[in-house]
Amino acid sequence: MSDLNPLAASISRTHEAPGAARRSDSPERVEHAPIAPTRVRVAGLLALQGDFDLHRQAVQNAGHHAVEVRTVEDLESVDCLIMPGGESTTMRKLMHLGGLFEAIPEFAKSKPIMATCAGLILLSRGISDRRDEETLGLIDCTVSRNAYGRQYHSFRKTGKVRLAGPEGDFEMVFIRAPRFEEIGESVEILGRLDGEPTLVRQGRILAMTFHPELSGDGRIHEFFLTGMT
Amino acid sequence: MNAEDKRKIKIGLAEMLKGGVIMDVTNADQARIAEDAGAVAVMALERVPADIRAEGGVARMADPLKIEEIKRAVTIPVMAKCRIGHFAEAQILESLEVDFIDESEVLTPADEAFHVNKDLFKIPFVCGCRDLGEALRRIGEGAAMLRTKGEAGTGNIVEAVRHMRAVMDGIRRLTILPREELMVEAKNLAAPYDLVCWVAEHGKLPVPNFAAGGIATPADASLMMQLGAESVFVGSGIFKSEDPPSRARAIVMATTYFNDPKKVAEASKGLGIAMRGMEIRTIPEGQLLQVR
Numbered sequence: 001m002s003d004l005n006p007l008a009a010s011i012s013r014t015h016e017a018p019g020a021a022r023r024s025d026s027p028e029r030v031e032h033a034p035i036a037p038t039r040v041r042v043a044g045l046l047a048l049q050g051d052f053d054l055h056r057q058a059v060q061n062a063g064h065h066a067v068e069v070r071t072v073e074d075l076e077s078v079d080c081l082i083m084p085g086g087e088s089t090t091m092r093k094l095m096h097l098g099g100l101f102e103a104i105p106e107f108a109k110s111k112p113i114m115a116t117c118a119g120l121i122l123l124s125r126g127i128s129d130r131r132d133e134e135t136l137g138l139i140d141c142t143v144s145r146n147a148y149g150r151q152y153h154s155f156r157k158t159g160k161v162r163l164a165g166p167e168g169d170f171e172m173v174f175i176r177a178p179r180f181e182e183i184g185e186s187v188e189i190l191g192r193l194d195g196e197p198t199l200v201r202q203g204r205i206l207a208m209t210f211h212p213e214l215s216g217d218g219r220i221h222e223f224f225l226t227g228m229t
Numbered sequence: 230m231n232a233e234d235k236r237k238i239k240i241g242l243a244e245m246l247k248g249g250v251i252m253d254v255t256n257a258d259q260a261r262i263a264e265d266a267g268a269v270a271v272m273a274l275e276r277v278p279a280d281i282r283a284e285g286g287v288a289r290m291a292d293p294l295k296i297e298e299i300k301r302a303v304t305i306p307v308m309a310k311c312r313i314g315h316f317a318e319a320q321i322l323e324s325l326e327v328d329f330i331d332e333s334e335v336l337t338p339a340d341e342a343f344h345v346n347k348d349l350f351k352i353p354f355v356c357g358c359r360d361l362g363e364a365l366r367r368i369g370e371g372a373a374m375l376r377t378k379g380e381a382g383t384g385n386i387v388e389a390v391r392h393m394r395a396v397m398d399g400i401r402r403l404t405i406l407p408r409e410e411l412m413v414e415a416k417n418l419a420a421p422y423d424l425v426c427w428v429a430e431h432g433k434l435p436v437p438n439f440a441a442g443g444i445a446t447p448a449d450a451s452l453m454m455q456l457g458a459e460s461v462f463v464g465s466g467i468f469k470s471e472d473p474p475s476r477a478r479a480i481v482m483a484t485t486y487f488n489d490p491k492k493v494a495e496a497s498k499g500l501g502i503a504m505r506g507m508e509i510r511t512i513p514e515g516q517l518l519q520v521r
Binding site: 047048049050051052053054070085086087089090093094097117118130145146149150151152154155156173175176211214215 | 230234237238241242244245246247248249264266267268269270304305306323326327328329351352353459481482485486489
């Protein structure tokens with residue numbers, strides 16, 4: 001299977017005329033050479049709801065293992081946790097029902113967590129426009145939900161990220177995305193769109209408002225899995 | 230935004246809804262009950278399918294006032310239905326900024342030959358299907374999500390099972406066919422050749438594939454997920470039951486833990502009476518919704 005991202009693949013299949021050459025300046029897909037990680041990590045995918053399947057592909061493309069996490073016991077065997085995009089209200093309820101709402105902060109004391117979109121909302125200190133919605137408070141920031149508007153206003157745009165090396169472009173896909181409101185001093189800003197923070201790190205936690213798992217660019221997953229785990 | 234970006238963003242929202250339950254609601258109170266129970270989205274409707282079936286007449290897009298009322302009540306995505314081929318209703322729903330449009334056989338079709346050209350819209354569409362050919366035709370027209378048609382408003386899972394098995398068997402079949410047979414297979418399926426090749430290579434649909442049409446219990450949700458559904462729609466099954474909040478929560482639980490019979494059993498306890506439901510063979514042929 002040569003395609004890194006089934007969505008990108010389906011898109012190009014559907015819309016490209018047979019035999020048409022792909023535009024050489026197309027930013028849609030970044031090809032990576034297969035990677036041989038020095039140590040294979042086991043990434044837990046929080047699989048209560050959301051796009052965890054796309055994260056699985058990103059983890060596997062980076063040469064690591066992915067297992068689904070739905071219970072507290074599932075957490076015991078993983079090196080790190082990825083909290084996917086989806087509906088934060090749904091995930092919160094299921095986290096409470098299964099005890100993960102208490103277990104994840106405990107996990108975060110020794111293991112790294114990566115979160116996209118809804119995952120970020122749940123890790124934040126609070127939701128500025130919904131004070132009543134409980135969060136885990138593992139990142140010193142507040143967010144506003146659906147801050148760019150409804151699905152009609154979802155978009156893709158090229159932003160800037162600084163991971164292990166120098167700052168570079170990154171295709172950012174925003175789906176009914178949240179925005180950072182306040183960010184504490186201990187939080188490092190690693191990515192921006194038009195100057196506005198979109199990717200942050202605080203200690204063992206990496207969180208973003210966009211979806212690298214949708215754009216098919218594996219650099220953020222690789223950074224998390226090999227640089228932070 | 231170019232066509233590829235547009236499509237990626239539409240499918241993106243469908244991906245976010247995976248592993249969740251989308252519930253039919255007819256007012257703000259029901260929408261809040263659905264959100265509190267853990268629904269990932271609600272479908273704003275004038276009447277649930279069971280009532281559409283019982284009352285007869287022409288079923289149309291919901292009143293925009295009703296859709297706006299439901300949008301104000303919840304923070305999760307709000308979907309709404311347009312009639313098959315009724316692109317003017319779809320345009321209205323887009324102008325109301327619903328998050329997803331269901332071009333649905335539950336409403337009375339406006340066009341018996343053609344579906345909406347869904348690529349023209351910025352908002353994603355979900356469409357019903359009974360087999361792989363129908364699924365791929367809808368994707369070819371721009372659908373960002375598929376669902377089984379089942380037989381809506383019956384509380385009877387048998388048709389959704391039939392349709393999910395047909396789609397999944399169709400996919401499995403393509404993966405073992407030699408390449409030179411795919412063109413004729415595309416002709417037989419009446420499906421776009423490039424999509425047939427994509428499915429043959431990847432062993433799945435290029436968009437999320439959900440279940441709908443007859444889900445009434447946590448066990449129904451678990452069954453559909455195990456057959457290959459990536460989420461479930463529940464129409465009449467919740468608000469036509471005795472205790473909608475408990476049943477809604479239970480179906481959410483059963484969808485997440487579909488592979489854990491102990492948890493599904495736990496979720497199934499003490500939910501009161503499910504919707505009464507109908508035996509499909511008692512429905513006169515002219516009143517079947519799935520053939521639309």
